[in-house]
Amino acid sequence: MINIKQMHHVAYRCNDAKETTLWYKEMLNMELLVAISEDKVPSTKAPDPYMHIFLDAGAGNILAFFELPNSPKMGRDPNTPDWVQHIAFLLEDRDTLLAAKAELEAKGLDVLGVTSHGIIHSIYFFDPNGHRLELTYASGTKEQMAELKRVAPAMIDEWSITKKAPQHAAWLHQDEFNK
Numbered sequence: 001m002i003n004i005k006q007m008h009h010v011a012y013r014c015n016d017a018k019e020t021t022l023w024y025k026e027m028l029n030m031e032l033l034v035a036i037s038e039d040k041v042p043s044t045k046a047p048d049p050y051m052h053i054f055l056d057a058g059a060g061n062i063l064a065f066f067e068l069p070n071s072p073k074m075g076r077d078p079n080t081p082d083w084v085q086h087i088a089f090l091l092e093d094r095d096t097l098l099a100a101k102a103e104l105e106a107k108g109l110d111v112l113g114v115t116s117h118g119i120i121h122s123i124y125f126f127d128p129n130g131h132r133l134e135l136t137y138a139s140g141t142k143e144q145m146a147e148l149k150r151v152a153p154a155m156i157d158e159w160s161i162t163k164k165a166p167q168h169a170a171w172l173h174q175d176e177f178n179k
Contacts, residue, residue: 006060006061007061008062009054009061009062009063009064010062010063010064010087011052011064011065011066012063012064012065012066012087012129012131013065013066013067013068013074013129014053014065014066014067014074014129015067015074015128015129016067016128017035017051017053017065017067019128020053020065020067020127020128020129021053021055023127023128024055024063024127026107027104027107027109027127028089028133030055030056030057030063031055031056032053032054032055032056033054033055033056033062034053034054035051035052035053035054036051036052036054037049037050037051037052038050038052048068048070048071049069049070050066050067050068050069051066051067052064052065052066053065053067057089058089063087065129074129074130076130082132083124083132085131085132086124086131086132086133086134087131087132087133087134088122088133088134088135088136089133089134089135089136090136090137090138091135091136091137092137093137094114094121094137094139096137097114097121097122097123097135097136097137098114100123100135101113101114101123101135104123104125109125109126110125110126111123111124111125112124112125117172118140118144118169118171118172118173119138119139119140119144119145119148119172120136120137120138120139120140121136121137121139122134122135122136123135123136147169148169148172151168151169154166154168155168155169
């Protein structure tokens, strides 16, 4: 049986490795951990130079990017809305989220939110590569999280048949949870 210890890294494409490194340092205080550059892809041996950067996303989490100068300009999946593909980072609490929002706005970023998802509250913005980022804090109780885990299989089953939002966790959207 596979026994995953944690996520090592997730990798995305970037337009410019240096610009991306500096932006994540300035905006989110992420340190550059490692930079790897090759003229050939190690797994396929294809001649395709790249720069691969690894940034410290806290608590042993790593956010990585590839700059691919010989590939066509980076694009987005035109069939997927911008809000779907995103990278979310966990903050401590509401005060920390509000302070982060104010700091990012002071640095000139357009920030959407605070948006309530019942058990988490989030803000959203874009990096210079067009990747949507989310900063969030968890507000759900242990009991709420246990209930969501309990109803998750039934929600998936119902969704797979109806393609409509199941009401198993409708309480998430009641006013008392959206503060």
